[in-house]
Amino acid sequence: MATSINQHQSILESASRFPLPQGLRFSYGTAGFRAEASVLASTVFRSGILAALRSLKTGAVIGLMITASHNPVNDNGVKIADPDGGMLTQQWEPFADALINFDVSCMCISWAIMLVVLKFVEEENIPLGGVNSSAEILLGRDTRPSGRALVEAAKQGISAVIGAVAIDMGILTTPQLHWMVRRRNKRMKASESDYFEQLAKSFRCLVDLVPKEMAKLVDAKFVVDGANGVGGEKLEQLKGMLTGLEVEVRNLGRKGDGILNENVGADYVQKEKVIPCGFGSDDMGIRCASLDGDADRLVYFRLLSANSRSVDLVDGDKILSLFAVFIKEQLDSLSKMTNDKLRNRLSSRLGVVQTAYANGASTHYLKQLGLEVVFTPTGVKYLHKKASEYDIGIYFEANGHGTILFSEDFISSLHDVEKELASCPDCESRNAALRLLAVNQLINQAVGDALSGLLLAEAILQYYGWSINRWSELYHDLPSKQLKVKVADRSAVVTANAETQVVKPSGLQELINAETDKYSHGRCFIRPSGTEDIIRVYAEASTQEAADSLAQAVEQHVKRLLTEKSF
Ligand SMILES: CC(=O)N[C@H]1[C@@H](OP(=O)(O)O)O[C@H](CO)[C@@H](O)[C@@H]1O
Numbered sequence: 001m002a003t004s005i006n007q008h009q010s011i012l013e014s015a016s017r018f019p020l021p022q023g024l025r026f027s028y029g030t031a032g033f034r035a036e037a038s039v040l041a042s043t044v045f046r047s048g049i050l051a052a053l054r055s056l057k058t059g060a061v062i063g064l065m066i067t068a069s070h071n072p073v074n075d076n077g078v079k080i081a082d083p084d085g086g087m088l089t090q091q092w093e094p095f096a097d098a099l100i101n102f103d104v105s106c107m108c109i110s111w112a113i114m115l116v117v118l119k120f121v122e123e124e125n126i127p128l129g130g131v132n133s134s135a136e137i138l139l140g141r142d143t144r145p146s147g148r149a150l151v152e153a154a155k156q157g158i159s160a161v162i163g164a165v166a167i168d169m170g171i172l173t174t175p176q177l178h179w180m181v182r183r184r185n186k187r188m189k190a191s192e193s194d195y196f197e198q199l200a201k202s203f204r205c206l207v208d209l210v211p212k213e214m215a216k217l218v219d220a221k222f223v224v225d226g227a228n229g230v231g232g233e234k235l236e237q238l239k240g241m242l243t244g245l246e247v248e249v250r251n252l253g254r255k256g257d258g259i260l261n262e263n264v265g266a267d268y269v270q271k272e273k274v275i276p277c278g279f280g281s282d283d284m285g286i287r288c289a290s291l292d293g294d295a296d297r298l299v300y301f302r303l304l305s306a307n308s309r310s311v312d313l314v315d316g317d318k319i320l321s322l323f324a325v326f327i328k329e330q331l332d333s334l335s336k337m338t339n340d341k342l343r344n345r346l347s348s349r350l351g352v353v354q355t356a357y358a359n360g361a362s363t364h365y366l367k368q369l370g371l372e373v374v375f376t377p378t379g380v381k382y383l384h385k386k387a388s389e390y391d392i393g394i395y396f397e398a399n400g401h402g403t404i405l406f407s408e409d410f411i412s413s414l415h416d417v418e419k420e421l422a423s424c425p426d427c428e429s430r431n432a433a434l435r436l437l438a439v440n441q442l443i444n445q446a447v448g449d450a451l452s453g454l455l456l457a458e459a460i461l462q463y464y465g466w467s468i469n470r471w472s473e474l475y476h477d478l479p480s481k482q483l484k485v486k487v488a489d490r491s492a493v494v495t496a497n498a499e500t501q502v503v504k505p506s507g508l509q510e511l512i513n514a515e516t517d518k519y520s521h522g523r524c525f526i527r528p529s530g531t532e533d534i535i536r537v538y539a540e541a542s543t544q545e546a547a548d549s550l551a552q553a554v555e556q557h558v559k560r561l562l563t564e565k566s567f
């Protein structure tokens with residue numbers, strides 16, 4: 001083993017400064033470690049070590065983001081971005097859990113953490129302590145007040161690994177950090193202004209390809225709820241660079257505004273189906289959107305009536321449907337090219353990825369369009385991986401997290417085709433190629449990104465000349481209900497088949513089936529949350545009353561079985 005005595009001492013000394021809070025266990029979960037911020041210093045410190053090891057192992061830049069997304073402001077969290085800008089490889093999650101949970105409350109146990117690290121370093125053949133080993137980690141944080149101290153803890157974890165360097169990028173949206181990591185590893189310009197420029201330029205390109213008579217049909221006024229978080233401020237910066245879009249941003253999180261995620265933001269609007277704070281009857285008829293606390297989720301909405309807070313929600317499923325319709329139309333234009341050689345070069349597989357939370361009506365709609373729809377468990381890490389198996393993979397969670405992935409082969413063929421068609425400036429196939437190339441530039445290839453998603457949705461609405469009402473009419477959601485059940489141990493529930501079937505506790509799935517069979521168009525599943533200490537219940541049926549009552553009936557079974565401890 002190449003690790004030096006200095007390296008041992010460095011980790012030992014700093015590890016002892018970050019004792020693990022007694023009696024707590026952390027799990028990498030759906031999207032990294034999350035908890036009440038005051039108990040996270042040790043977790044973030046050790047995540048710094050983890051990120052440095054990952055950078056040593058891959059020889060590439062790694063990202064470390066301090067955020068708890070849509071969770072309350074007092075929570076925080078940490079997640080790691082891999083060299084391609086995606087989530088940390090799932091193969092490293094067991095090591096992450098082992099490292100973060102190892103108790104080092106006294107110095108002799110500090111040695112134990114060294115052993116965890118050293119064993120893993122040996123298994124993974126990581127050049128720790130090597131003469132030429134160097135590691136680079138980009139750090140970002142959202143606007144949570146606890147973020148500043150946690151970034152310091154991460155820096156100490158990183159610098160405990162000899163040769164590792166932390167670069168603090170300050171306050172960023174989560175997708176900005178993922179984008180920067182990806183670009184750095186491709187040796188491309190990766191600053192925040194590069195990010196804004198790329199978004200503004202590709203948006204401009206899409207808008208320039210919109211027939212003018214269509215763009216005129218779309219109401220210019222558009223209001224965005226920034227969740228009192230980082231996304232609103234970043235959109236304020238970006239909007240000055242945009243042409244062809246008039247956007248007003250509310251809930252920026254400035255002094256006098258409300259609290260991060262409190263009755264605002266994409267998660268609130270999607271789950272409660274009501275307008276966020278800062279919106280009211282004056283917004284009747286206006287196209288509105290909501291970002292979540294770290295701006296990796298986006299939902300649209302419109303007020304249903306001037307005297308109620310209820311909204312017509314345009315969720316991730318409908319954003320996905322808008323993107324899918326548009327992409328399919330561009331591919332159809334390209335498939336009409338008369339040149340066989342060019343057409344064959346572009347043969348492409350388009351896939352759509354959803355989770356069990358996707359509204360059944362959206363899946364039905366997408367399948368009717370002739371699209372291939374597949375399902376994965378909840379969590380972007382699963383959806384992203386699946387989508388990357390296609391030439392064009394579109395994925396979205398119902399909550400508004402999603403993006404479009406293009407394979408490098410497809411993009412390179414598209415460039416060739418576009419060049420060949422250059423002599424035909426007005427032909428529809430060339431415009432389709434240009435549009436797809438612009439979408440590839442605009443939409444974040446690393447992770448779902450509310451800002452780039454919002455610009456793409458706006459460009460497509462202009463292209464079709466659609467109002468939000470017209471968009472919402474693509475299909476009608478089946479009524480649904482989501483409930484959270486507090487339980488002592490969420491790990492008591494184990495699921496299979498993309499989380500649609502309960503395996504443990506035994507007998508629970510049969511009870512869910514029996515309840516579901518009572519309702520027309522009934523569908524119901526439960527799963528343990530990966531971000532909160534709860535079991536989630538999802539139910540769908542042909543009326544809202546039926547969906548509510550199915551969810552409540554299943555909630556009762558979950559409560560009874562999980563408190564009986566009979567499994
Ligand atoms: C029903 C729901 O919205 N679940 C969310 C939520 O995960 P849970 O594991 O359900 O807590 O947070 C994840 C991270 O943001 C997101 O990927 C996921 O879709």
Ligand SMILES: [Mg+2]
Binds near residue numbers: 292293294295296
């Ligand atoms: Mg988020």
